[in-house]
Structures are given as structure tokens and as C-alpha cells.
Amino acid sequence: MPRLPGEFALIERYLAPLTTTAAGAFGLKNDAAVLELPPGERLVVTADSLVAGGHFLPDDPPETIGRKVLRVSLSDLAAMGARPHSYLLAASWPGDLEEAWIAAFCRGLAADQERFGLTLVGGDTTATSGPMTFSLTAFGAVKGSKVLDRASLRPGDDLYVSGTLGDAYLGLKVLRDGIAGLTAQAAGHLADRYRCPEPRLALGQAILEQELAASALDVSDGLAQDLGHLLAASAVGAEVELEAVPVSNAAEQALSLLGEPRQAVLSGGDDYELLFAATQNKRPLIDALSSRLTLPIARIGRVRAEAGLTVVDSERQAVPLESLGWTHF
Amino acid sequence: MPRLPGEFALIERYLAPLTTTAAGAFGLKNDAAVLELPPGERLVVTADSLVAGGHFLPDDPPETIGRKVLRVSLSDLAAMGARPHSYLLAASWPGDLEEAWIAAFCRGLAADQERFGLTLVGGDTTATSGPMTFSLTAFGAVKGSKVLDRASLRPGDDLYVSGTLGDAYLGLKVLRDGIAGLTAQAAGHLADRYRCPEPRLALGQAILEQELAASALDVSDGLAQDLGHLLAASAVGAEVELEAVPVSNAAEQALSLLGEPRQAVLSGGDDYELLFAATQNKRPLIDALSSRLTLPIARIGRVRAEAGLTVVDSERQAVPLESLGWTHF
Numbered sequence: 286m287p288r289l290p291g292e293f294a295l296i297e298r299y300l301a302p303l304t305t306t307a308a309g310a311f312g313l314k315n316d317a318a319v320l321e322l323p324p325g326e327r328l329v330v331t332a333d334s335l336v337a338g339g340h341f342l343p344d345d346p347p348e349t350i351g352r353k354v355l356r357v358s359l360s361d362l363a364a365m366g367a368r369p370h371s372y373l374l375a376a377s378w379p380g381d382l383e384e385a386w387i388a389a390f391c392r393g394l395a396a397d398q399e400r401f402g403l404t405l406v407g408g409d410t411t412a413t414s415g416p417m418t419f420s421l422t423a424f425g426a427v428k429g430s431k432v433l434d435r436a437s438l439r440p441g442d443d444l445y446v447s448g449t450l451g452d453a454y455l456g457l458k459v460l461r462d463g464i465a466g467l468t469a470q471a472a473g474h475l476a477d478r479y480r481c482p483e484p485r486l487a488l489g490q491a492i493l494e495q496e497l498a499a500s501a502l503d504v505s506d507g508l509a510q511d512l513g514h515l516l517a518a519s520a521v522g523a524e525v526e527l528e529a530v531p532v533s534n535a536a537e538q539a540l541s542l543l544g545e546p547r548q549a550v551l552s553g554g555d556d557y558e559l560l561f562a563a564t565q566n567k568r569p570l571i572d573a574l575s576s577r578l579t580l581p582i583a584r585i586g587r588v589r590a591e592a593g594l595t596v597v598d599s600e601r602q603a604v605p606l607e608s609l610g611w612t613h614f
Numbered sequence: 615m616p617r618l619p620g621e622f623a624l625i626e627r628y629l630a631p632l633t634t635t636a637a638g639a640f641g642l643k644n645d646a647a648v649l650e651l652p653p654g655e656r657l658v659v660t661a662d663s664l665v666a667g668g669h670f671l672p673d674d675p676p677e678t679i680g681r682k683v684l685r686v687s688l689s690d691l692a693a694m695g696a697r698p699h700s701y702l703l704a705a706s707w708p709g710d711l712e713e714a715w716i717a718a719f720c721r722g723l724a725a726d727q728e729r730f731g732l733t734l735v736g737g738d739t740t741a742t743s744g745p746m747t748f749s750l751t752a753f754g755a756v757k758g759s760k761v762l763d764r765a766s767l768r769p770g771d772d773l774y775v776s777g778t779l780g781d782a783y784l785g786l787k788v789l790r791d792g793i794a795g796l797t798a799q800a801a802g803h804l805a806d807r808y809r810c811p812e813p814r815l816a817l818g819q820a821i822l823e824q825e826l827a828a829s830a831l832d833v834s835d836g837l838a839q840d841l842g843h844l845l846a847a848s849a850v851g852a853e854v855e856l857e858a859v860p861v862s863n864a865a866e867q868a869l870s871l872l873g874e875p876r877q878a879v880l881s882g883g884d885d886y887e888l889l890f891a892a893t894q895n896k897r898p899l900i901d902a903l904s905s906r907l908t909l910p911i912a913r914i915g916r917v918r919a920e921a922g923l924t925v926v927d928s929e930r931q932a933v934p935l936e937s938l939g940w941t942h943f
Contacts, residue, residue, distance in 0.1 A: 293843070314843070314847050315693075315694070315762075315831075316660060316689075316690035316691075316693040316694060316831055316832055317658045317659060317660035317690045317691060317693070317694045317696070317752075317754070318658070318659050318660070319656055319657070319658055319659075319694075319756070319761055320656070320657040320658075320659055321656060321657075327648055327649070327650060328648070328649040328650075328657065329646045329647070329648055329649075330646060330647050330648075330649055330702060330735065330736060330751075330753075331645060331646035331647070331702075331736060332702040332703075332704045332736060332737050332738050332749070332751055333704065333738045334704040334705075334706055334738045334739075334740045334747075334749065335740075336706055336740050336741070336742050336744075338743065339740060339741065339742075340740075360645075361645035361646045362645075362646060364644075364645040364646070365644070365645060365646045365648075367646070373659060373660075373661040373751055374661070375661045375662065375663040375704075375749040375751075376663075377663055377665055377747055406659065407659060407660060407661060408661050409661050409662045409663045409749070410663075411663045411664075411665050411668060411669075412665070412668065413665050413668075413744055413745060413747065414667065414744060414745060415665075415742055415743060415744010415745045415747070416742060416743060416744045418663075418706055418742065418744070418747050420661070420663065420704040420738070420749030422659075422661055422702055422704075422751040423646075424659075425646070427648070432648055433644075502644075502645055503645060514622070514643070518643050
């Protein structure tokens with residue numbers, strides 16, 4: 286097992302300062318932290334592991350790796366309509382990692398803690414002979430007894446997705462192999478979307494508070510696959526209109542250069558956009574919310590009783606999906 | 615990245631059944647879980663990562679690996695005086711792992727869930743090209759506002775440790791290289807102690823409830839090192855009597871065969887016994903507690919104002935410590 290000098294020094298120097306606002310973290314000197322929520326709130330918990338090579342590239346900037354590790358879990362909180370509260374970080378670092386790398390990684394965490402209003406409360410650091418691995422447990426809070434649950438879709442519900450799809454998987458292609466002919470601006474946009482997803486926290490909280498939808502999830506394994514799980518949980522199906530699926534200009538440019546069809550964005554991973562279903566009478570409220578948040582929210586199709594997911598083109602012809610999406614296995 | 619067939623099938627088959635008693639786990643179909651505690655209780659959280667080769671042996675029985683992954687975190691809850699509530703598991707498995715391995719691993723988790731009264735509420739599964747890695751976040755509950763904090767030792771306090779020290783690191787030697795001449799019974803005892811530590815939950819809860827001590831920790835990196843951190847947090851020192859340090863017959867036999875001095879047990883890792891400090895007037899209560907729990911609790915020394923840790927023999931001569939203990943780096 287390789288040896289990084291000073292596990293405890295690293296914790297004291299880089300991780301303990303990330304706990305400054307959390308009394309229950311005991312400066313990371315205790316075996317565990319104590320969490321307290323305001324009365325009437327409930328705790329939402331989620332854990333995600335990110336492995337170098339699978340969820341981020343080993344030569345990504347350490348700041349964005351830190352941010353992505355945090356944001357992937359924040360995206361899960363967003364899908365539950367929760368407000369970020371705190372988090373635990375378990376890091377498995379190669380023993381030959383440079384201290385400057387860890388410092389930069391923690392600067393990324395610090396910046397996002399500030400931005401999203403949460404604080405480190407504990408965790409663990411270990412050495413690994415394998416790829417760098419981070420497991421983050423994020424805590425969020427929801428008021429009252431409402432919760433966004435997945436098993437409540439009904440035929441006739443509209444399906445919505447925030448932002449744009451496909452940027453991240455195309456960004457990974459940019460970073461891995463490059464895309465010949467792509468403008469630098471488009472390449473930068475796509476790479477940023479891969480490295481630093483935007484958790485749709487305000488949207489998730491509004492969906493819960495305004496009771497716009499009973500079901501939401503964050504699209505992490507490709508829309509086709511994630512929507513498939515959502516539909517299965519409610520024993521329903523859906524029709525998605527390909528033309529309505531939101532795709533950025535940069536992604537359109539990249540798809541065209543790669544000769545990939547538009548439906549490829551339904552199978553890419555790492556979008557971290559929110560997908561949700563709402564009854565048709567919510568349309569004006571959802572349009573208003575989109576304006577207020579200055580966040581595009583596209584109505585991409587609707588739930589139907591017949592099982593299965595069908596994607597149709599502008600002439601309502603079924604479009605073949607080459608793959609049902611990204612899985613980690 | 616290697617591919618294990620059916621991430622979602624594995625979750626549904628082996629992990630979802632571990633959540634049966636937890637409504638807020640949504641059968642692992644949601645992005646996150648909702649935790650609820652009885653009114654007046656506070657949540658204690660702790661995260662630990664275990665890496666194959668570092669914290670368990672790749673060819674350990676999968677049942678005991680599952681149990682150890684859970685028990686290491688339960689030991690942290692014990693040190694906080696908390697009652698186990700639930701947990702999240704993030705597992706990074708090699709893609710060529712057999713399904714039977716995962717089934718056995720989950721049987722180990724199920725057995726310990728039953729025994730310790732907690733339930734899985736969520737997590738994540740990923741593939742890794744490196745060693746198998748588990749990150750477990752355990753949730754516990756404490757009543758009222760009391761908490762065991764580390765920075766409250768005072769000169770004159772007695773130091774106690776539960777059970778026996780050194781078994782686990784000697785068990786690792788048994789499993790890795792064998793110890794020539796050791797009886798099969800002793801070898802089995804030591805190996806079991808390495809593979810399946812016993813979280814001292816009843817002791818931790820009693821310490822908190824009876825206000826026997828303000829500080830406790832679980833000894834995971836060797837008593838010398840862990841005690842050193844505890845002393846530093848309170849800016850005090852301690853004297854430990856080597857003869858008072860509890861060592862099992864099996865460990866004594868192993869030390870003798872290896873030609874290692876008794877103080878080696880102060881630097882071994884993986885003990886997961888509780889170390890705590892108490893004022894001298896608590897001695898009768900602690901003796902009574904030891905009887906009630908049928909758990910040996912040894913008074914191994916005392917806190918003093920002078921900084922640093924001194925280990926003395928039966929003639930109060932200082933004993934050199936070869937190493938300050940195990941670190942993961």
C-alpha cells in the first residue's frame with residue numbers, strides 16, 4: 286500500500302477548514318458527527334461513488350473533480366426537492382498523489398460549499414492502489430411531510446426535462462478524443478458540462494413546494510434508461526417527441542460533426558438535469574417557473590397507459606434507440 | 615471498465631431486500647432516502663471506507679467482509695454512545711465479480727442488520743478496475759443533547775479500554791503468513807477478531823446514558839496513536855501501564871511465538887475496542903457495568919497534565935514504543 290505522508294495533517298490542513306460552520310462536526314476530531322435540523326424538517330440522504338476513469342478523468346482539474354463529486358449528490362437532493370445541509374466525504378487517494386492536488390480539490394469543494402450553502406461534517410480518507418475513488422454522502426432538508434416519490438406517474442401526465450441533454454457525454458468525447466472541426470467555444474461548453482454539472486436545486490425545491498409534480502429524478506444514466514425506470518415504477522409507458530428534446534447549439538454542432546443522430550443524446554450519461562411528470566393543468570405554472578428561474582424546461586412528451594418508451598420524430602414515426610443508455614457495469 | 619451484468623438487477627435482487635423495514639428507502643428506487651427519528655433524538659452520522667488489501671483480505675469470506683464493512687462504522691457509533699438506526703452503502707465492485715460473492719456479502723449484511731437493529735436505506739454501486747472498495751455511512755440516534763466529545767480529558771482521569779487489544783493485527787498475520795506453532799484454536803480466534811470486529815455498542819450507550827465519561831473513541835489505528843490524538847485534543851498527556859493492557863491468551867501465545875514484545879499490541883490496528891477516560895469516583899460504576907455487560911473493561915492508566923504518552927512496565931520504567939501505530943498512508 287503506498288503511503289501519503291500525514292493522513293492526520295492532511296485532514297487538519299484541508300478538510301477540517303471545510304467544517305467551520307458545523308458545530309456537530311467537532312472539527313473532524315470525533316468518530317462521528319451530530320446532525321441537527323430545524324423542527325418540522327426531515328432529513329434526506331443520498332450516497333454516490335465516483336471512480337476515476339468512470340465518472341471523471343484522472344487529468345481533469347482537481348477543482349472540478351471536487352465540484353463534480355459534490356454536485357452529483359446535490360443533483361440527487363434536487364430530485365427530492367431538498368435544500369442542501371451538509372455532507373460526508375470518503376476519499377480513497379493513491380499514495381503518490383501530490384499535496385497540491387488535494388489542496389486544489391478542496392478549493393473546489395470550498396467554492397461549492399459556499400455557493401450551495403452546505404458544509405462538510407465528516408468522512409474518511411484511505412489510500413488505494415487502484416483508481417482514485419470518492420464516496421460522498423449528502424444531507425438535505427425538506428419541510429413537512431411532502432416528498433417527491435417515483436411511483437406516481439399517471440397516463441396523460443406531461444413529461445418535462447430541464448436544461449439541455451447530451452452535453453456531458455459529448456464533453457467526455459471532446460476531452461478523450463477531441464471532435465475534429467468543433468469550435469473552441471463549443472468544445473469548452475461541452476467539456477464544462479461534463480466536468481461540472483449544475484444541480485437543479487431551485488427547480489427541485491419549487492416542484493416540491495408548489496406541488497407541481499409528484500415524481501422527479503435526475504438524469505444521470507441517460508434519459509432513456511432513467512425514464513424507463515421511472516415508468517416501470519409506476520407501471521406505465523411514455524411517448525417522447527425527439528424534436529422537443531432540448532439540445533444545445535454546441536451539442537448540435539458536435540452531433541453533426543460526429544455523424545450521430547439526435548436521439549444519441551437520450552442515451553448519453555452525466556446530464557444531471559431534472560426529469561419530472563406533471564398533470565396538464567400545471568403547464569402555466571411550469572412555464573412561469575421556467576421564466577422565474579431563467580432555466581429552460583422542455584415538455585418532451587407524455588405518459589401513457591401502454592408500457593414501454595417510444596421516441597417519435599416530427600411525423601410521429603418511431604425512432605430506434607441504439608442503446609438504452611449508460612450503465613456503470 | 616469491466617462490466618458486471620445487471621446493476622439494476624443486482625440492486626433489486628440483493629440490496630433492495632435489505633431495506634424492507636425502512637419506508638423512507640423507497641425500495642432503493644428513488645435518488646435519496648428520507649430519515650426520521652423519534653422526537654427528541656438527534657442523528658449521529660459516520661462514514662468509513664474499506665479497501666481490499668488494506669482493511670480486509672480479498673479472499674476473506676464475503677459474509678465476513680460484509681459484516682466488517684458494517685461493524686467498522688457501528689464501532690464509530692458505539693464511540694458516540696449512539697443506537698444504530700440505518701445505513702447507506704456505496705460499493706465499488708470489480709466487473710468480474712461473481713454474483714454468488716455478492717449474494718454472500720449481502721447475507722453477511724442481513725445477519726448483522728438483524729443483530730444490531732438497523733436497515734439499509736440507500737447507496738450506490740459502481741464498477742472499479744482497482745481493488746474492491748466499500749464506503750458505508752452509518753446513522754445512529756442519541757437521546758437529548760448529551761454527546762461524547764473528545765476534548766474533555768482532565769489530569770487524574772482513569773483510562774479504560776474494553777475487551778482485549780492486538781488480536782486483530784495478529785489475526786492479520788495469521789491470515790497473511792501464518793504463525794508457526796500457534797494452536798488452531800488460537801489462530802481461529804485471532805483471524806475471527808480481524809475479520810469480524812465486535813462493535814461495543816452497549817458499552818458506548820451506557821457510557822453516554824450513565825454519564826460515566828465525557829470522552830470515548832474506538833481504537834482502530836492502534837491504541838498508542840488513537841490515544842495520542844485524544845490526549846492532544848485535550849492538551850494533556852497520559853501514563854499507561856503495560857501490564858494492565860488487556861491481551862487475550864491467543865494473542866499472548868502469538869506474541870511469544872513471534873518474539874514480539876507485549877507493547878506491540880499498542881501499535882496494532884483494527885481493534886475496534888472502546889477507549890475512554892473517567893473520573894476516579896466512577897470506578898465502582900464501571901466495574902458494575904463490566905459485570906452487567908459481561909465485557910472486560912480494563913483500567914490501563916491515567917491522564918496527566920504533562921503532554922505525551924508514556925508506557926511503563928511493572929517497575930514504572932518507560933517502555934519504548936517502536937511505532938506510534940498503524941496509519942492508512
